[in-house]
Amino acid sequence: MRCPRRKTLQAFLDGELPEKTAKELEDHLAECRTCQDAAARMRSDKDLARETLRRLDPAGIPMPVLGHDGTPATRARPVHVRRPWAAAFLPSPAAALLMAVLFLAGLFLGISLRGGASAVRGTEGTTSPVAFYFAGGNAVRAVSLDLDLNGYRPLEQPRVILIAEERK
């Protein structure tokens, strides 16, 4: 066997050569002084490199952070993003929408009750599941929206259903 190239010698030191080639190289090394020296130098460099790299090992390993479904959780990073004002509602858009509807409904009822005449006594019609209470004048009234809007124009002739009324 001729003197091996450096990459072959490196592969030999790393145990990456096929058995047959490794055996041939071993036999060659037993005879060739130059290759013995080269191999010794490479081995010492390799040990030094391994030792140097070992020093760079971390002192500890972080614990895996897993989400509830077993997937890696995203680490919160301090990212500065300009948030639009509407983002304040993002945590629960449904809740924000509900609040808006209730507010508008309340406004609508308030206005229609002021007119006074359009409140219907009793439970006729289809009431909304939310009741509103108004304390005004000499009575406390519980009213609800009339949802039975067939053949009826709510904006022009707002209709609420008076569920309960208590006069002082």
Added chain:
Amino acid sequence: MFVPIYEEHNTMRIKAEDSRAECLDFAAIYKGYLPRVYSFGYRLLGNSEQARDLAQEVFQRLYRQWRDGRAVQDVQGYLYRAAANLCTDWLRKEQRFRKGVLRSFVPAEDPADGAAEDMIKEEKIARARQAIDALPLRDRVLLGLYQDGLSYKEIARSAGVRSSSVGTLLARAIKKLAKRVHQGE
């Protein structure tokens, strides 16, 4: 040195809509490989914060593959390849950023308590860090993979080099590193 590798997970064919059991499989892969990916990143980046970010990003990538139902044949190879690519990108960016700025201005990572032995140890670590940082990026990545005990084939796949050149590249990188260490002493 490392937490045992989950060899049985090295082939992963999981679809996102599959059962929770496979979710747990992903968790096992994550737990099993996290120490390796983290150590690899730490060795190259020299910073626990960045190493943690790297590990997180690498596993997020694997998770996205898994979620989208794309088969990953060789999980270990995938993780190392992703880690090596990210490290290279980050270090390249950092090099550009730090051009002309001395590395020694960067605060030492994980400072130990002030005992004399610790100071010697820190000194050794600093020298090792200086030696490795002086190498070209590709050499650093190759040595990082080499130190993790990957075979030449695996190193070739992860670092994106031909497997026939791994021996030559490694021999050169090792020699350069040894020379740097000798110079630093």
